[in-house]
Amino acid sequence: MQIGITGGAGFIGAALALRLQASGHTVYVMDAFTDYYDVELKLERAQRLQAHGIGVFDGNVHEELGTWCESHTFDALFHLAALPGVPGSLTEPHRYIEDDIAMTVTVLEAARTHGIPHVFFASSSSVYGEQTGALLEQQATGNVMSPYAAAKYSAETFCRTYHNLYDMNVTIFRFFTVYGPSGRPDMALFRFIEQALDGQPLTVFGDPVRDFTYIDDITRGMEQALEAKATGIFNLGASRPESVRDIAAMLSERFNVPVRSAPARTGDVSMTWSNTDAARQTFGYVPSFTLADGIERMIRWHLERR
Ligand code: NAD
Numbered sequence: 001m002q003i004g005i006t007g008g009a010g011f012i013g014a015a016l017a018l019r020l021q022a023s024g025h026t027v028y029v030m031d032a033f034t035d036y037y038d039v040e041l042k043l044e045r046a047q048r049l050q051a052h053g054i055g056v057f058d059g060n061v062h063e064e065l066g067t068w069c070e071s072h073t074f075d076a077l078f079h080l081a082a083l084p085g086v087p088g089s090l091t092e093p094h095r096y097i098e099d100d101i102a103m104t105v106t107v108l109e110a111a112r113t114h115g116i117p118h119v120f121f122a123s124s125s126s127v128y129g130e131q132t133g134a135l136l137e138q139q140a141t142g143n144v145m146s147p148y149a150a151a152k153y154s155a156e157t158f159c160r161t162y163h164n165l166y167d168m169n170v171t172i173f174r175f176f177t178v179y180g181p182s183g184r185p186d187m188a189l190f191r192f193i194e195q196a197l198d199g200q201p202l203t204v205f206g207d208p209v210r211d212f213t214y215i216d217d218i219t220r221g222m223e224q225a226l227e228a229k230a231t232g233i234f235n236l237g238a239s240r241p242e243s244v245r246d247i248a249a250m251l252s253e254r255f256n257v258p259v260r261s262a263p264a265r266t267g268d269v270s271m272t273w274s275n276t277d278a279a280r281q282t283f284g285y286v287p288s289f290t291l292a293d294g295i296e297r298m299i300r301w302h303l304e305r306r
Helices: 011-022 039-051 061-070 087-091 093-114 147-166 188-197 215-228 244-255 277-283 291-305
Strands: 002-006 026-031 055-058 076-079 118-124 169-175 202-205 232-236 259-262
Touching: 002 011, 002 061, 011 026, 011 039, 011 215, 026 039, 026 061, 039 055, 061 093, 076 093, 087 093, 087 147, 093 118, 093 147, 118 147, 118 215, 147 169, 169 215, 188 202, 188 244, 188 291, 202 244, 215 232, 215 277, 232 277, 244 259, 244 291
Parallel strands: 002 026, 002 076, 026 055, 076 118, 118 169, 169 232, 202 259
Antiparallel strands: none
16 A cells, blocks of 8 residues: 555654555655754654655645645555644643644645545543543543643544545544654653663652553554554554553662652543554454563663764
8 A cells, every 4th residue: 555654753653664665555744853852863764764765855844735646646644743742732822722623624625625535633532531440532521621631522523524524434543652762752751761770760740650552562553453454543552551651660760860750741641541443353453562571662762862
């Protein structure tokens, strides 16, 4: 299949591109190399993709998606470009309307006008708001805690609207705290490992519990959904909530650095925990990486990059 990925120089997009190309698909990615975090890291990923024969287009979805779609015949489009992160969404909510809602509508419109048969959208566990227990897809009601989550929930609603209106195949993935090599520098595990390797204290905000999901489990699930032509909403998580404080304590012992407590950040929920039965039943998704194994792989990547 010919696959397009927006945000393909991002953490998840680049890993997905490599997996799908290795499976025999022809993959094209588009990325605007925004400065939400270190652009060097995105350029490194893009170079790796190009070395594997993946076409990388340096373009902005807001302005150039139409041109990009015209010059390809995509069988599926994965929309991963976004402005992520909860804290920033409290200070600049309008940017999240633009980059998480409006950009998704642009993608849906492009898919409709160019006849792209299937759109996959990257949503987030944050759409569940403040709830406890292993959450089922139908437990998201829009009662969320941050503009980022509100934007993702709203973008999901547009995806469902296009499915209902135009009979478009649309799949919504709700990712749960994805981690792994070449991850996102603003996320806790990336930060902890960098702080530990620098001999700095590890900063834990509040006492959160997160369903950490290894990148290879996520991209395998996405590929399985593509192959099964699954439509609807699916949690992609590890179904295994872990205390962030415990992980920091483990790293603190190993690298002999202290842990520093900071107040919980407004907008962050205290727990995420996925029920992944729908993804398992529909396309055979079974997360397999242990947190210990995933963290080892991450540490190796951070050490090699220094
Ligand atoms: P990322 O920031 O690494 O990747 C997003 C990419 O999109 C970046 O490379 C960025 O340059 C690009 N981009 C942003 N605006 C663009 C634009 N206008 N045009 C073209 N490219 C643009 O983030 P990620 O962690 O890989 O996340 C991918 C998707 O998954 C996002 O939608 C994110 O909200 C969602 N998500 C991620 C997680 C996680 O744990 N990483 C959890 C839940 C949801």
